[in-house]
């Protein structure tokens with residue numbers, strides 16, 4: 001069968017990782033979580049005390065990480081991405097190191113290499129615009145910053161009851177601002193992307209929409 005590439009891009013907190021993971025699992029395709037790759041670089045820089053603006057050193061750290069697929073899952077240095085990669089500290093740091101063109105260059109090359117000649121679902125900020133412009137299906141998921149902050153607050157409040165919703169909103173807005181306004185590969189929908197605002201949609205509704213679209217526009221069933 002012909003190679004099928006599906007890209008899902010969008011800002012932080014739209015639930016696109018979950019949607020992409022579920023879509024990949026419904027279609028039995030590998031899932032490439034490119035955010036986890038930027039997070040892995042950020043984690044490593046924090047761990048090794050590397051300044052985020054020291055591009056040469058950050059690139060060195062990036063080149064030392066091993067990314068590979070095990071079946072349909074991405075492994076980082078031989079392990080599943082850990083929960084530590086999802087902390088607020090790593091999230092903010094990832095958005096800062098993602099502004100470095102030389103780091104992006106290394107990771108984009110890795111992403112294309114990982115995809116190889118296979119079909120896959122790839123999720124991030126620049127997958128439809130820069131990494132796989134030839135992709136057959138491109139989606140861009142959005143939701144208002146307020147809805148995204150509310151969802152994140154609900155997810156985290158059990159674990160951290162003192163967490164302030166306004167602070168989460170501020171962090172989301174800071175990340176949006178950095179992701180959308182960086183010079184290299186800024187976050188934006190590809191011209192041929194289907195834009196889905198999921199502010200009022202459930203996770204299942206979104207995944208069903210994605211699956212329906214893939215089945216209607218490709219010969220994948």
Ligand code: DC
Pocket residue numbers: 012013034035036038039091094095098123124125126127175179
């Ligand atoms: O999708 P995420 O929240 O896990 O991504 C973490 C950060 O990495 C995000 O702030 C922007 C950056 N990123 C990027 O610039 N390009 C990608 N393809 C994926 C993530």
